[in-house]
Structure formats: C-alpha cells, structure tokens
Amino acid sequence: SQQGEEDPQALSIQEGENATMNCSYKTSINNLQWYRQNSGRGLVHLILIRSNEREKHSGRLRVTLDTSKKSSSLLITASRAADTASYFCATADRGSTLGRLYFGRGTQLTVWP
C-alpha cells in the first residue's frame, strides 16, 4: 500500500497542551499534506510541505518532513477544544503525472476544556 500511516490512532489532551501526530509513508514523494476532518464533515486542507523542505509553519501548526526516514510530524501548539477532529496525512507520489493523493487512516485528536 502507498498509504501513509498516522500515529497515534487516537490522542487525548487538555487545552493548552501541544499535540503531536506522526505520519510514515512508503514511496518517494513530491509533497506531503495534512488535512483536518470534523466529525461527519469533509476534509479541510491545513498545510503542504514539499519534498525539498524540512519544516513549515502556519499559525499554531508546525510540520516537519524527513524524507530519509519517510516520515512527517504535525505539531499543534496551545491546543483548543475546537481543535478536536481527525487529522490525516496525504502524499503525492514523485514522478506521477496525476494529481491523486494517498491518505492515511488518521489520528483522532480530542482536546478537553
């Protein structure tokens, strides 16, 4: 399978704490993306990191990419109850001429007030 795999499957923290989610993948990639899904809703794009980048920030989000280990992490700082959602990583294969993405199974994050 070319899917990414997120770890942990579930994460429960208190408001104000940081949340870290990891993603491992198997192929050479063009880029890696993180998405958020609220329960029963569609996915929303959070951030994209290219294969030649090592770290990227967007607001309270920090993403790292280690292509030698084929892994990425998503850090959400100072978490809020509204951050409660599932988070998915998705990879775009290097060399592919198509726009398809390969999604992992997601990490369910619960942030308690």
Place this chain on the structure above:
Amino acid sequence: DGGITQSPKYLFRKEGQNVTLSCEQNLNHDAMYWYRQDPGQGLRLIYYSQIVNDFQKGDIAEGYSVSREKKESFPLTVTSAQKNPTAFYLCASSPTGVGTEAFFGQGTRLTVV
C-alpha cells in the same frame, strides 16, 4: 461563494437499487475525485477524472460508475453490484498538477436499508 457541493447529505437505498450521488464545483478545477470512507479508515479512491469526458478507476471501483460530461460535475452512481455500499462518500476537486491541494465537499452518508 466558490466551493464544492455534494448532495444529498444523507441517502438511504434499498438493496438492489442504484443511487446517484451529486458533486458540483465552481472552482474551475480540472481534476475531480470520489473517495469512500469507512469508520476508522482512511480515504479510499473510487474514481478520478483529470479532464472532461475522461476518468480512471481508483483502488475500489467495482460496483461504482461515474461520468464527466461537464467540467463542473462528477456524479457517482452506486450500483446494485456494490456489495457493501453503506459508507461516507467524499467528493474532491483540485487544479491540474501533481500533488496540488484538494478541496472537499461535505460528504454524503449512504445507508442501505
């Protein structure tokens, strides 16, 4: 407002019936995708289309059919040949290109009764 619209939000189907899920986008995107999501699972690709009048099977196309007669529309038909159709279906679109950001609809929850 620009976006991608799926309808209906909830759909009930009797065994043996075909049903069609609607997906419309006004983002002027060339590429459109259909994914299936089961509880605790990632997104699995059913069909995708890179351009009008052309589409390709994804990883789980059996029991499904699509058409792409207009750039804005990519309807998915769940046929009676799909043995386990109860799931959450997500439509997405993206600009042409490798690994571009995908925009998702809000999903259709299909239940076989």
